[in-house]
Amino acid sequence: MCVRSVPSKISAGEAAEILGTTGKVSRPGGRRAGGPPPPSFHERRISTAKGTAGVKASQDTTILSQLMIILRVTTQPFHVVAMVAVLVVSAVFFPWKGDEEELDTKARQLLGLLHLTAFATQFGSQIWMTFASGLSLYFSMPRHIFGQIQKVLFPLYFTLTGALSLVTIFTYSQLHPVQNNGPTQMVAMCACFITQLFARLCLCPPLIRFMETKHKMESMASSGDITKCPRYMQYSISFRRTHSATALCNIFTMACTTFHLHHLAQQFCI
Template sequence: MEGSIPGQETMPTDMEPSNTIKLLHLVFLSTSWGMQIWVTFVAGFVMGSRLPRHTYGFIQHELFPYYFHIGSACAFLNLTLFAMHHPSELLSDEQATQIIVFFICVTASVLNTQWFGQATSDIVADMHLIERSHGLGQEVGLFTSKSCRQLRASNPGYRQLSGQLTLYHTLSSLCNLCCIACNGLSLYYLAAHLSAL
């Protein structure tokens, strides 16, 4: 290379992360992915189909803040670790896409943590108060009981809360699914760059 000092190696085009950084990146990504898959596709359905609705709602109210905060922290740390070792001026198209995927995951996680997830839990708690006053909430199953449907038809306040719940739960679920998709793409990127298992 013209102008280089004999015997001196040229700098690599990418900052090679240490094994510790690689391990941390893998731990944060796999923790987030595993937690999301378990909560979304296993624990939610099992608890929802086996527990009384108010018990299930109480467990979600207590656990989801941890779920959302841990997911947000993992997403932020993954973005930070990846960006630190892939300077913007040296990014390939694939690496730039990976940065965007991490950024989307951070954004969706924060929206869920700060707004949609919290609003959903608060609305469910308000609905449970009204249901308890009518002797409801001990039904088992994911689907709304006939008694709750009748309450929605006869009680305007409960009907309004039910509409808000549908909106915020949908937004929260979309953010959650977005994070799952982003982490899935990140895992695919990671697997594609493994030299060996």
């Protein structure tokens, strides 16, 4: 058998041909000729820092999205609101043991100012939302745009008036204990707060959901009478019922605030 021997030396032409074929010649130390130099220590630190910052940003985004899911979907925030409401109502009907005269003059003035500010803001918000904002938007905006605006305003309105009603109850209970002045005003304000809380937690979410579903089905209906669709009519009836219940809650809360307004007017000397 004949074996061809490998030449020990490579000519210059063969070396050039090999270099043209591969395009790379290894140098001592493992680095290839013609390739980019390895990154420096400072560049590696910058790259590592950018990677770490990206990971932290993604983690922060994930935490924020989870928090928004908790606030919008789960019932845990409702539990917190219920606990705070029970604590405030307990503090109202079972106040600290002490006489009304123990409050100094400056503290009573501050509580009175806070009470009037909260009540005036609450009553003004009810008047504006019911008679100014609602009617003007209803007659000047297209129906779908009006629904989109109300979807934002309804939860904010009941949240604001509920919080102001809570402040009103607390300040009035500190200035006028229930045992000394009768429970009439306190019962009216507590009923107002409970109604606003019920409207915000139990009526606003399904109202918005029904409205969004109705608008989506109306936009998807290319032709034909959509009122003939049983599913659409079911959502429409549910929307009307929920909207009517929300309106009744608003009427009742305005009656309660008007009752307290009459009480405050009897106390003033102008």
